Amino acid sequence: MRLIDIFVLNKCGSKKQAKKAIKKGLIQVNNKIVDEDIDITDETVIYDSKILDSHPLKYYIIHKPSGYVCANKDPHDPCLITLLPDENLHYVGRLDRDTTGLVILTNDLKLRKRLTLPEFHIPRTYAFTCLNPLKDITPFKEGITIDGDVKCLPAIVEMTSEYEGIITLEEGRYHEIKKMFLSLNNKITSLHRIMYGDISLGDLESGTYRILTQEEINHLKDITRRSLCNISKK
Numbered sequence: 550m551r552l553i554d555i556f557v558l559n560k561c562g563s564k565k566q567a568k569k570a571i572k573k574g575l576i577q578v579n580n581k582i583v584d585e586d587i588d589i590t591d592e593t594v595i596y597d598s599k600i601l602d603s604h605p606l607k608y609y610i611i612h613k614p615s616g617y618v619c620a621n622k623d624p625h626d627p628c629l630i631t632l633l634p635d636e637n638l639h640y641v642g643r644l645d646r647d648t649t650g651l652v653i654l655t656n657d658l659k660l661r662k663r664l665t666l667p668e669f670h671i672p673r674t675y676a677f678t679c680l681n682p683l684k685d686i687t688p689f690k691e692g693i694t695i696d697g698d699v700k701c702l703p704a705i706v707e708m709t710s711e712y713e714g715i716i717t718l719e720e721g722r723y724h725e726i727k728k729m730f731l732s733l734n735n736k737i738t739s740l741h742r743i744m745y746g747d748i749s750l751g752d753l754e755s756g757t758y759r760i761l762t763q764e765e766i767n768h769l770k771d772i773t774r775r776s777l778c779n780i781s782k783k
């Protein structure tokens with residue numbers, strides 16, 4: 550990561566202020582004053598007598614309990630972010646208040662954007678229960694229309710019983726799954742996200758979080774890079 554980005558992500562100031570600090574010789578890397586923006590891997594960066602975090606990009610996965618909202622502030626309900634050790638994070642694909650399961654949070658805004666934009670086709674998988682038996686899953690393959698005129702991308706549905714199944718979407722519109730079922734005169738009674746890309750919730754307990762492994766982060770970056778290649782070919 551570039552020195553300037555480390556300065557900004559450590560909340561030392563803006564990019565402009567980082568450039569000025571470098572020019573004035575106020576930043577040391579491995580105890581030597583630097584005079585330009587350089588790549589940092591594991592070096593010790595000091596600014597204003599403070600050692601900066603040279604790995605400031607953070608990636609977490611949390612098991613969202615029901616009743617929490619994916620917001621930073623809410624007048625009525627507890628915010629999911631309060632269960633994490635760092636409040637400077639952004640949700641990667643929000644879940645409804647009553648939906649449970651996997652949520653990724655990060656301050657890597659470039660990756661977050663790529664993981665959420667529908668053009669990137671990142672799969673998100675949910676276990677669901679519905680009110681009425683679901684016999685015909687063909688409308689999901691064709692793309693269901695919600696909100697009167699919004700055609701959803703095709704979704705994959707596998708039923709495990711008449712009322713329960715697994716659904717995979719490649720986009721994340723507001724209340725999308727609930728609205729798809731309403732369009733079919735059915736109703737979602739429970740929704741639980743189990744995967745995002747290749748990241749799986751596994752046996753992470755409700756209300757707890759963990760840091761993503763380097764392998765998982767690399768995987769997320771890889772799938773978004775592959776999608777980006779497909780987008781540029783179109």
Ligand code: URA
Pocket residue numbers: 643644645646648723724725726727728740
């Ligand atoms: N679709 C929904 O309807 N709700 C969610 O929380 C996620 C996907």
